[in-house]
Amino acid sequence: MKIRKVRGDNLRDATERVKQEYGEDAIILSSKIFEDDLNGKKIFELTVGIDSPEEKEIEEEKSAEEEEIFEEFERKLRMIHNEKNEEVVTITPAKNIPKFKPAGAGEEKVSKEDLKEVIELLKVMEVDVEIIKIVMNHLKNSKVLLTKENLSKHVLASLSSLVNTTRLNIKKSKETKVVAVVGPTGVGKTTCIAKLAAITKILHKLEVGIVTIDTYRLGAIDQLKIFSEISNIDLLVAYELKDVPEILAKFKDKDLIFIDTVGRSQRNADELKTIKAFLKKFEPDEVYLALSSTASKKNLMDVAERFKIFDYTALMFTKIDEAVAFGNLLNVSLNTATPIVYLTNGQVIPDDIIAAEPDFIAKIIYSGRLD
Ligand SMILES: Nc1nc2c(ncn2[C@@H]2O[C@H](COP(=O)(O)OP(=O)(O)OP(=O)(O)O)[C@@H](O)[C@H]2O)c(=O)[nH]1
Numbered sequence: 001m002k003i004r005k006v007r008g009d010n011l012r013d014a015t016e017r018v019k020q021e022y023g024e025d026a027i028i029l030s031s032k033i034f035e036d037d038l039n040g041k042k043i044f045e046l047t048v049g050i051d052s053p054e055e056k057e058i059e060e061e062k063s064a065e066e067e068e069i070f071e072e073f074e075r076k077l078r079m080i081h082n083e084k085n086e087e088v089v090t091i092t093p094a095k096n097i098p099k100f101k102p103a104g105a106g107e108e109k110v111s112k113e114d115l116k117e118v119i120e121l122l123k124v125m126e127v128d129v130e131i132i133k134i135v136m137n138h139l140k141n142s143k144v145l146l147t148k149e150n151l152s153k154h155v156l157a158s159l160s161s162l163v164n165t166t167r168l169n170i171k172k173s174k175e176t177k178v179v180a181v182v183g184p185t186g187v188g189k190t191t192c193i194a195k196l197a198a199i200t201k202i203l204h205k206l207e208v209g210i211v212t213i214d215t216y217r218l219g220a221i222d223q224l225k226i227f228s229e230i231s232n233i234d235l236l237v238a239y240e241l242k243d244v245p246e247i248l249a250k251f252k253d254k255d256l257i258f259i260d261t262v263g264r265s266q267r268n269a270d271e272l273k274t275i276k277a278f279l280k281k282f283e284p285d286e287v288y289l290a291l292s293s294t295a296s297k298k299n300l301m302d303v304a305e306r307f308k309i310f311d312y313t314a315l316m317f318t319k320i321d322e323a324v325a326f327g328n329l330l331n332v333s334l335n336t337a338t339p340i341v342y343l344t345n346g347q348v349i350p351d352d353i354i355a356a357e358p359d360f361i362a363k364i365i366y367s368g369r370l371d
């Protein structure tokens, strides 16, 4: 088998290229998302195994040749050792090393039906068919014998390897870090900012400020004002673009500034452009796109596509406590080649927020449950 790397702008694009270049039989072994050093663009890379007949022949020829070399080596060793009257050492060519660990007593090998059940389960959990294929390829290529007992562990490991997460890193007393949250209406942007602001101030003892540019929705400023008074976190309101330099000057000693934006429909291109103009002035280091875990994949992909103008750096999935399937966390993250940074699991500030972890996300996807 030959190993090749294929790159694309997203999972679908990379998978299509694999099909075009190496055909349907190419096996996807692993996937990776990284940033291009030159332009910072996200790149989706698939590692594929190709097992074409010609390559098999070449491989077999090569191994016959290798075997000859080993036999020759062994003969020489025997001669030397016989001369010294010592025990013969046998060199074992690598290909003879058993690939699979034998099943232990009482362990039963997985059947086709077991794998079909996994496929059905992942479909119910709304995992994309293309991603399910990758998981199946991981299982097929497992170096360990799959048994009924260890199957779930391997599915979870495969899902976990596909989940890309990131962290909010802040260097205290260095330059101010600006984090903006964008997203459609009512997904939980403001609540999430309140949670993050409270955690970073109380737990991490950082100097935190909140700016809202949501002067549109009735009560939006009051919502944050009440929180700001209770938590003693400074809040400023940007009514117009020309307010931004003054706000930044007032918050110049902060470690962290959160920018709350007005929720807009992804279809409202003009309103999105207005938010974009504000954000451009704030020059955020991070832009989190808040997405509701309860929305359909079609809807989430539409939002993700239309919010691309904000150059979001990570995804935040809100309301996981209300969702019944979590496949979309993986689908949207892989298809947009964007890591997940936080999940929110309720209305309580600051408790109901979780830093995204691949193992946890894999677990909720596969089990469909949070506990
Ligand atoms: N169940 C649940 N409710 C949440 C979660 N996050 C936010 N909410 C609730 O969702 C509602 C909307 O939250 P907001 O934070 O105001 O949402 P937003 O995105 O700022 O809304 P707009 O600014 O109007 O676009 C509120 O009732 C929140 O308490 C969550 O993780 N789980």
Ligand SMILES: [Mg+2]
Residues within 6 Å of the ligand: 189, 190, 191, 214, 220, 260, 261, 262, 263
């Ligand atoms: Mg809001």
